[in-house]
Amino acid sequence: MRTKQYHWVALSNTTLGMLLATVNSSIVIISLPAIFRGIHLDPLQPGNVSYLLWILMGYMLVSAVLVVTLGRLGDMFGRVRMYNAGFAVFTVGTLALALDPFQGDGGALWLIGWRVFQGIGGALLMANSAAILTDAFPAGRRGMAMGVNQVAGIAGSFIGLVAGGLLSEIDWRLVFFASAPIGIAGTLWAYRSLRETARRASHARVDWLGNATFAIGLTALLAAVTYGIQPYGGHAMGWTNPWVIAGIVGGVAVLAAFCVIETRVPQPMFHLELFRIRAFAAGNTAGLLTAIARGGMQFMLIIWLQGIWLPLHGYDFEDTPLWAGIYLLPLTVGFLVAGPVSGHLSDRYGARALSSGGLVLSALAFAGLLLIPTDFPYWLFGLLIFLNGVGSGLFAAPNTTAIMNAVPAGQRGAASGMVATFTNAGMVLSIGVFFSLMIAGLSNTLPRTLTAGLVQHGVPSGIAAEIGGLPPVGTLFAAFLGYNPIESLLAPTGTLARLGPSDAGALTGRSYFPHLISGPFHQGLVIVFTLAIVISLAAAVASLLRGGRYVHEDDPMPRKAVTVGES
Incomplete structure (x- = not known):
C-alpha cells in the first residue's frame, strides 16, 4: 500500500472504531427496558437500581479510567498494536453480552461484567485512534481528519439511541449481536491494513x-x-x-x-509537563467543561420527551424510548453538518475562534431550551437542539486537533488518552451533577403535587402520602425507561384494582403524569440548563485562552514548539 494512500486507510478504520465504541456506549440507554424484560428483572425495584446504573454507566466509567494508561502503552509498545487489540476485545465482549445465559440477578451481573470488559476494548480504541491519525496526517490536514473522527464519535452516541430502540423492538440480544459483524470485520481490516508509523519509546518501562x-x-x-x-x-x-x-x-x-x-x-505514565503547554491545558479544560455541560443534557432531554412531551402527543409510554431517539436526531444532524467543516477550517485558521464560537452557540441553545414551555412546539425544540449540535460540532474537531498538534510525537498516545479521559469523566460527572440538581428541584415540589393528585383520584391518603414521599429518582427512572410512572408507583400497593374505572383510567392515562410533573420538572430544568449555560461559557473562556495556533516539533519532550499566527 502506497504511503500517500495510508492516511485514508487510517482515517476510515479509526472512524469505524470510534463509531462502534460510541454507538455501544449509548445503545443500551433506549434498550434497557427490553434488556431487563429479557432477563426477567424489574429495574425499578429498590435493590435493582444499582444494576441499572452499572449497566448504564459501567462502560463509560471503565473507558474514563483506562484511556490514559492504554494510550501510554500505545506510545511504548505500538499504537496500532493496542488499537487492533481494542477491536478484538470489544468484539469478544459484544458477543458475550448477546449470549447472556442467566436470568434475574445472575443475568444482570453477567451484563455488567461483560460491559466492563467491552469498555476495555472501547478504551483501547478511543485512546489510540487520535494518536494514529495525528501520526498519519500532516499538521495542515489533521483538522479535517479529526473532524470526521469526532463526528463519528458524537454521532455514534445518538445513532445508538435510535438503533437500540429499533433493535430491542425485535429482540434485546440483537442490541449486542448487531455490532458483532462490524466488530469482526473491523478487527480483520485493522490487523491487515494498519501499520506503525511512529517510533516507539525506546527502553520504556511501565x-x-x-x-x-x-x-x-x-x-x-x-x-x-x-x-x-x-x-x-x-x-x-x-x-x-x-x-x-x-x-x-x-x-x-x-x-x-x-x-x-x-x-x-x-x-x-503521563508527563504532567504537557500541562505547561497552554494549548494542551486550555483545550483539555474546555473539553472537560463541555463534556459536563453536554453529558447530562442528553438524559434530561430524553426524560423530557419520554415523561412529558411524547405522552401528551399521543404516544404510549412503552413506545417513548424509540421515539425519543428519533426526535433527538436534529442534535446529531447539527453535529454532522458542523464537525467536518470546522475541522477543515481549523487547518487554515486555527481552533480558537471556531471552538469558542461553538461553545457560545451551545450556551445560547441551552438558554432557548430553558425558556420554551414543557409542552413545546416541536419545530422550535428541533431548531434549538440542532443549534446545540452545530455548536458542539464547531468545538470538537478544532479543539482535539489543537491539543494533538501541541504535544510531542512520543507522547501522542498518552495525550490522546488524557483527552478521552477528560471527555468520559466529564460525561459521568455530568450525569451525577445534572441528576442531583433535577432531583433536588423535584424534591421541593413533586411530593406535595403527587400526593394531592393521587388523593383527588381516590387513592387513600396514607398510600398517597407514602408514594409522594418516595425519592423522585424512581419517578425519573420510570419515565427514562419507558414505564408509566404512576402505574409503576401504584402497582405494588394493589390500589389500582380498588379504584373506579374512571379514576384508574385517568391515573394511568397518557396525560395525567405529564400534567402532574410539568411544573416541578420545569423548575428542575431551569436549574440544570442555567448551570449548563454557565459551564459552556466558562469552557468558551478556557478555549479563548489557548493562544494562537501551535504546532509542536517532533521532539521527545515538550520543550520546543512552533507557533503559527491565527487569523
Missing part, C-alpha cells in the same frame, strides 16, 4: 505506581458520583452516604498522590 494510583483514584471518584444519585437512609440522594463521601475524598487524595508520583518517577 509506571506501575502511577497507573495504579490513577486508576484507583479516578474509579473511586466516579463510582462515588454514580452512587451519589441513589437514595440513601431516607434521603432523596446518597451524598450523605459515608461510602460516597469516602470515595470522593479518597479519590481526590489518591489522584493528588498520582500527580506527586508522576513528577518523581523517571518514566511516568
Whole structure:
C-alpha cells in the first residue's frame, strides 16, 4: 500500500472504531427496558437500581479510567498494536453480552461484567485512534481528519439511541449481536491494513505506581458520583452516604498522590509537563467543561420527551424510548453538518475562534431550551437542539486537533488518552451533577403535587402520602425507561384494582403524569440548563485562552514548539 494512500486507510478504520465504541456506549440507554424484560428483572425495584446504573454507566466509567494508561502503552509498545487489540476485545465482549445465559440477578451481573470488559476494548480504541491519525496526517490536514473522527464519535452516541430502540423492538440480544459483524470485520481490516508509523519509546518501562494510583483514584471518584444519585437512609440522594463521601475524598487524595508520583518517577505514565503547554491545558479544560455541560443534557432531554412531551402527543409510554431517539436526531444532524467543516477550517485558521464560537452557540441553545414551555412546539425544540449540535460540532474537531498538534510525537498516545479521559469523566460527572440538581428541584415540589393528585383520584391518603414521599429518582427512572410512572408507583400497593374505572383510567392515562410533573420538572430544568449555560461559557473562556495556533516539533519532550499566527 502506497504511503500517500495510508492516511485514508487510517482515517476510515479509526472512524469505524470510534463509531462502534460510541454507538455501544449509548445503545443500551433506549434498550434497557427490553434488556431487563429479557432477563426477567424489574429495574425499578429498590435493590435493582444499582444494576441499572452499572449497566448504564459501567462502560463509560471503565473507558474514563483506562484511556490514559492504554494510550501510554500505545506510545511504548505500538499504537496500532493496542488499537487492533481494542477491536478484538470489544468484539469478544459484544458477543458475550448477546449470549447472556442467566436470568434475574445472575443475568444482570453477567451484563455488567461483560460491559466492563467491552469498555476495555472501547478504551483501547478511543485512546489510540487520535494518536494514529495525528501520526498519519500532516499538521495542515489533521483538522479535517479529526473532524470526521469526532463526528463519528458524537454521532455514534445518538445513532445508538435510535438503533437500540429499533433493535430491542425485535429482540434485546440483537442490541449486542448487531455490532458483532462490524466488530469482526473491523478487527480483520485493522490487523491487515494498519501499520506503525511512529517510533516507539525506546527502553520504556511501565509506571506501575502511577497507573495504579490513577486508576484507583479516578474509579473511586466516579463510582462515588454514580452512587451519589441513589437514595440513601431516607434521603432523596446518597451524598450523605459515608461510602460516597469516602470515595470522593479518597479519590481526590489518591489522584493528588498520582500527580506527586508522576513528577518523581523517571518514566511516568503521563508527563504532567504537557500541562505547561497552554494549548494542551486550555483545550483539555474546555473539553472537560463541555463534556459536563453536554453529558447530562442528553438524559434530561430524553426524560423530557419520554415523561412529558411524547405522552401528551399521543404516544404510549412503552413506545417513548424509540421515539425519543428519533426526535433527538436534529442534535446529531447539527453535529454532522458542523464537525467536518470546522475541522477543515481549523487547518487554515486555527481552533480558537471556531471552538469558542461553538461553545457560545451551545450556551445560547441551552438558554432557548430553558425558556420554551414543557409542552413545546416541536419545530422550535428541533431548531434549538440542532443549534446545540452545530455548536458542539464547531468545538470538537478544532479543539482535539489543537491539543494533538501541541504535544510531542512520543507522547501522542498518552495525550490522546488524557483527552478521552477528560471527555468520559466529564460525561459521568455530568450525569451525577445534572441528576442531583433535577432531583433536588423535584424534591421541593413533586411530593406535595403527587400526593394531592393521587388523593383527588381516590387513592387513600396514607398510600398517597407514602408514594409522594418516595425519592423522585424512581419517578425519573420510570419515565427514562419507558414505564408509566404512576402505574409503576401504584402497582405494588394493589390500589389500582380498588379504584373506579374512571379514576384508574385517568391515573394511568397518557396525560395525567405529564400534567402532574410539568411544573416541578420545569423548575428542575431551569436549574440544570442555567448551570449548563454557565459551564459552556466558562469552557468558551478556557478555549479563548489557548493562544494562537501551535504546532509542536517532533521532539521527545515538550520543550520546543512552533507557533503559527491565527487569523
